[in-house]
Structure formats: C-alpha cells, structure tokens
C-alpha cells in the first residue's frame with residue numbers, strides 16, 4: 001500500500017515540528033541542569049550524582065510514559081542518555097574555576113574523523129580546558145612515546161570494545177609504562193560503508209578498515225558478494241585512502257563523519273553485527289589526577305598473584321568485603337613467566353575514599369604486586385544505579401541507595417527531610433507524633449487530638465484499620481475512622497498518619513491522610529511496599545519484629561525504588577529472649593541507622609514497652625539517642641480504650657513527656 005502523499009507530508013511536518021520542540025525542551029532542561037551545577041558548586045558537599053533524585057525523575061518519566069502508552073524500556077533508555085549528559089555537563093562547572101583551565105594537546109591513534117578523534121573531542125568538551133589540539137599518530141606506541149616525551153599532555157587510547165573485547169596492545173602499554181588513567185569515555189561506534197562518489201554497493205570488491213572494525217562488521221561483509229577484507233591502520237585513514245586510489249570497487253568502513261568530511265558516499269549505515277557497538281577509551285597522563293570526590297569514580301588496578309590455590313578468590317574477597325563493585329576483570333599472561341597472569345580489575349569508587357583506600361592496602365598485602373592505574377570519573381555506567389539497580393537490591397552486593405557504607409561516616413550531602421503536610425521530619429528538627437491507638441469515636445479522637453496538641457505533638461496518629469493478633473479483637477472503624485481522623489486533624493491543625501494494611505485500601509485512604517504507616521507486621525509485605533513506592537505521600541515504615549536493620553532498609557528500598565523518596569523509618573522494638581517488656585526497644589538502631597542511611601529515624605516506645613510507665617523513660621532515651629522524632633499512643637480516657645489501653649499515655653504522662661524532652665533537645669541544640 002502506498003501512503004497518501006498528503007497525509008505523509010502532513011505527518012512529516014508534524015514530526016519536524018515536534019523534533020524542533022524536543023530540541024528546544026532539551027536545551028531548556030540542560031540550562032536548568034547548569035543552574036543545579038552552580039548551586040552544587042557553592043554547596044561544596046553536594047555530589048553531582050544524586051541517586052535519589054534520579055530515581056524520582058525516572059519514576060515520574062515512567063508514570064507519564066505509561067499514561068501515554070510509551071514503552072518502559074524505551075523511556076528508560078532515553079532518560080539514561082539525558083541523565084548521563086546532565087551529569088557530564090555539571091562536571092566542569094562543579095569541579096574547577098575556569099581560571100584553572102588551560103589549552104592542552106591530546107594524542108590519539110588514527111587520523112581526523114576516526115572514532116578515537118571523535119570520542120576524544122567529546123570527552124574534552126566536558127573537561128575544564130580552554131581548548132584542545134588533537135594530534136593523530138599511526139600507532140598506539142607512538143602516542144605513548146609522545147606522551148612520555150612531553151610532546152603531549154594526554155594520550156587517548158581505546159581499551160576495550162563491546163564486540164571485540166580487550167585491546168591487548170593498550171593493556172600492555174599501560175603496564176610497561178608508568179602512566180596514569182585520569183578519565184574514560186564510552187563511545188558508541190556507528191560504522192558505515194563509504195565509497196567514492198557515485199560508487200554502487202554491488203561494485204564493491206574490497207573493503208578496507210581497521211581490523212577491529214572489520215571484525216565488528218563481519219556478519220555484514222559475509223552478506224556481500226566476494227569481498228576481500230583489507231586491514232588498514234585506521235578507519236578514517238581507510239576512508240582517506242579511497243581518494244588516493246580512486247577505485248570504485250574499494251570501500252571503507254568508518255564513521256559517517258569521516259566519510260562526509262572527505263566527500264565520500266555512504267553506501268550502507270548501521271553495519272556492525274551488534275546493535276550496540278561501544279568502545280571504552282582512556283585518557284592517560286604522566287601524573288595522576290584524583291577526580292573531585294563529588295564525581296562518581298572508578299579505580300583501575302593491575303595485580304599479580306602467587307601461583308597458589310585460592311589467591312584470586314581471596315583478593316576479590318577483599319574488594320567484595322569493602323563493598324567495591326567490580327566493573328571489569330581480565331587476565332593477561334605474563335610473557336616472562338608462562339602460565340602466570342596479571343589481573344586487570346576496575347572497581348567502582350575513588351582510591352582516595354577511606355573504605356577503598358583500606359581495601360587497597362589489604363589487597364596490596366595479599367598480592368605479589370599491585371599497581372593502581374588511576375581513579376577517574378566513572379562514565380562507563382552500564383548499570384546506572386538509579387536506572388537498573390532495583391533487582392540488585394534484593395540481593396544487595398552493592399551499597400543500598402538508601403544506605404551508605406557503615407564506615408566511614410557517609411559522604412552524603414546532608415540528611416533527607418520528609419515533609420508531612422507542613423511539618424518537616426529529619427534534618428535536626430524533632431517531631432512528636434501522638435494520638436490514640438485506634439480511632440473509636442468522634443469525641444474520642446477530637447479530645448485525644450486536643451490533648452496531644454497541647455503537649456506539643458505536631459502530627460496526629462490514629463488507627464482506622466487495626467492489625468490485631470486476634471481476629472476477635474477490635475479491628476478499627478475503617479474508612480469511617482479515617483474520616484474522623486481527618487476531621488480531628490483539621491480541627492486541631494495537625495497533619496495525620498494512619499496505618500494501611502493492604503494495597504487495595506490505598507485509593508480510599510491515601511487522599512485523606514498526610515502520611516501512611518506500614519506496621520511492623522507488614523514490613524515484609526512487598527506488594528504493599530511496591531505500591532506505596534508509586535505514591536506521592538510520605539510513608540512511615542516500622543521495623544518488623546524480627547527484622548535486622550539491613551532487612552529493614554531493604555524494605556525501605558522497595559518504596560524508594562518505586563520513586564517515592566519520602567520514607568521515615570521507625571524503630572518499635574524487636575523480639576528477643578527478654579519477656580519483661582512486650583518487645584525490646586533497640587535504641588542502638590537509631591545511631592546505627594543514621595550511619596547507614598540518610599532517611600529520618602523515629603522511635604515508637606509505646607509498642608516496645610507495652611505499659612504506660614515505661615513509655616516516657618524510653619521516649620526520653622530515644623530523643624537522647626538522636627531520634628528525629630517519636631510516635632506515641634495516648635488516650636483521653638485510657639481506661640475505656642478499645643485497644644492497647646495498658647500503654648496509652650494519659651494527659652499527665654504527655655505533660656511529663658514534654659517536660660522531659662525539652663532539656664534533652666535543648667542540650668542537643670535541636671528545635672522543638
């Protein structure tokens with residue numbers, strides 16, 4: 001069927017207009033990204049990569065894309081490119097002042113238009129340099145010699161290709177010379193077949209190119225009739241040679257830029273065997289250049305091991321124990337001692353960071369010889385944490401996004417603050433949340449709200465759906481309870497929090513409260529957590545009765561991974577051998593969680609204690625331990641309470657709690 005030319009023309013006009021709009025919007029987005037970079041440059045602690053923010057951005061994209069019928073993998077791919085470019089744009093702005101910039105000379109193998117020269121120009125555009133002179137050389141070795149001789153400031157060499165694998169010569173040059181890797185570039189290699197102007201594809205009998213390019217296009221070449229593959233020193237060099245030979249039967253595999261710059265015809269595009277054909281390049285210098293600690297970094301190592309059983313496993317174990325994610329491992333035989341190997345390993349992280357420095361020190365003592373080839377910005381992010389980390393979180397080899405290594409103190413940019421209505425939880429403020437275990441009646445919740453407000457509570461709690469151990473116990477008023485809680489909150493000017501038991505209730509409950517609580521029994525209800533991850537509503541997540549802190553954080557991760565970054569963690573007592581209290585309040589969880597995560601941490605002493613007399617002392621201890629807040633149960637008439645009456649605080653208890661909290665918080669310089 002032939003398309004109607006009118007419709008076709010109109011549709012293409014629409015496409016052109018849309019494309020112009022896309023470009024305009026991208027430029028606008030990148031302007032905003034530059035402003036973010038300026039803000040980060042003034043706030044010296046803010047890293048360029050902000051995983052939480054990226055997760056949020058991704059979640060928003062996916063939500064909008066789904067609503068408009070766009071596929072999720074496509075959406076992810078587009079956003080991945082945009083985010084990676086956004087981060088790069090920020091580097092020169094955050095890293096250094098333009099005053100420090102200078103003009104540099106960079107050597108590569110090949111001639112202008114080669115993939116090396118294109119990739120080098122791309123990388124250099126993101127560095128703080130006034131300008132760069134690119135110089136092409138015939139051999140990798142020539143580039144390195146020019147660098148060593150001081151003719152060049154940097155060498156720019158390919159180290160591996162996603163189809164062809166490692167580039168052995170460059171690996172060898174790295175070990176034979178004391179050089180330092182200072183940056184990397186991952187370049188999408190787009191190969192075309194170029195011929196003389198007017199040449200036809202079926203005339204072609206010889207295809208010349210760099211051997212790596214011939215290998216990458218072998219499937220395509222096999223489909224052409226009887227062509228001879230002719231290795232050439234460079235792809236763009238092969239293109240250039242066509243002009244000298246002037247034989248239409250000879251074609252070259254090269255970049256489209258190399259072909260066009262020489263006035264050649266492009267006979268075929270996208271001819272590599274794999275759709276994704278990427279080459280990783282290294283920027284190499286005579287001296288090391290530690291990357292800015294705010295830039296996500298990678299460290300390259302090379303080591304030799306004694307020829308004993310288990311030495312490699314031990315060496316890798318040291319890196320794994322330090323939480324250092326390996327992005328590459330390769331071995332190369334040692335020519336002087338047959339069957340002994342050198343190992344090339346890349347790990348995520350900066351050698352200047354204390355945890356990696358410690359691991360490298362240990363690794364050095366477990367190896368025969370270890371050399372750090374350099375720490376440099378991590379650009380080869382095949383698995384973008386914010387984009388593809390979700391499955392890894394279930395079996396966490398890498399640090400959790402809501403958690404950072406327990407040691408040393410996290411280099412995170414401040415702590416996260418979660419807004420519950422107008423109230424801010426976290427970042428130094430202290431918030432008291434209080435109210436009855438269950439909403440029982442309008443009078444009870446209204447009176448309870450006034451009572452806790454008078455004692456300094458800022459957020460009103462009240463259960464409407466109660467998870468009771470016994471099915472015969474009071475189960476809560478359900479949606480009627482939610483409505484009463486909302487009314488009481490409005491009446492007393494407090495945002496509200498209530499527990500949610502199943503994802504089915506979310507649409508009915510979420511719009512009427514300011515925060516949803518996941519109780520201890522539901523901490524492992526991943527279907528519920530996932531659903532809450534899609535909401536734009538803070539979540540108060542309680543620790544399960546038998547959950548370790550790591551499991552607790554993984555539960556939080558379910559919510560964060562869905563895009564909802566507003567999670568408050570709550571320690572509420574765990575099961576131990578001790579029976580004197582209902583649960584054992586694990587106060588060590590407060591400082592430990594604060595070391596492990598950036599999320600606010602509050603404490604629920606009521607459920608841990610199980611009896612009124614213990615609640616106030618435990619609450620005060622929690623504040624002293626640094627909790628960002630408390631959630632306590634209180635009742636205007638505890639003797640009539642339908643649930644948990646033994647632990648409900650009275651009006652007097654609330655007053656005593658407030659009186660006890662003031663001096664503790666004042667001594668910590670915290671506002672209340």
Ligand SMILES: C=C(O[C@@H]1C=C(C(=O)O)C=C[C@H]1O)C(=O)O
Nearest residue numbers: 033036048049050053054083086
């Ligand atoms: C622009 C920022 O920097 C980075 C880029 C982001 C983006 O392009 O949306 C988001 C988070 C950061 O990793 C930012 O922090 O907001």
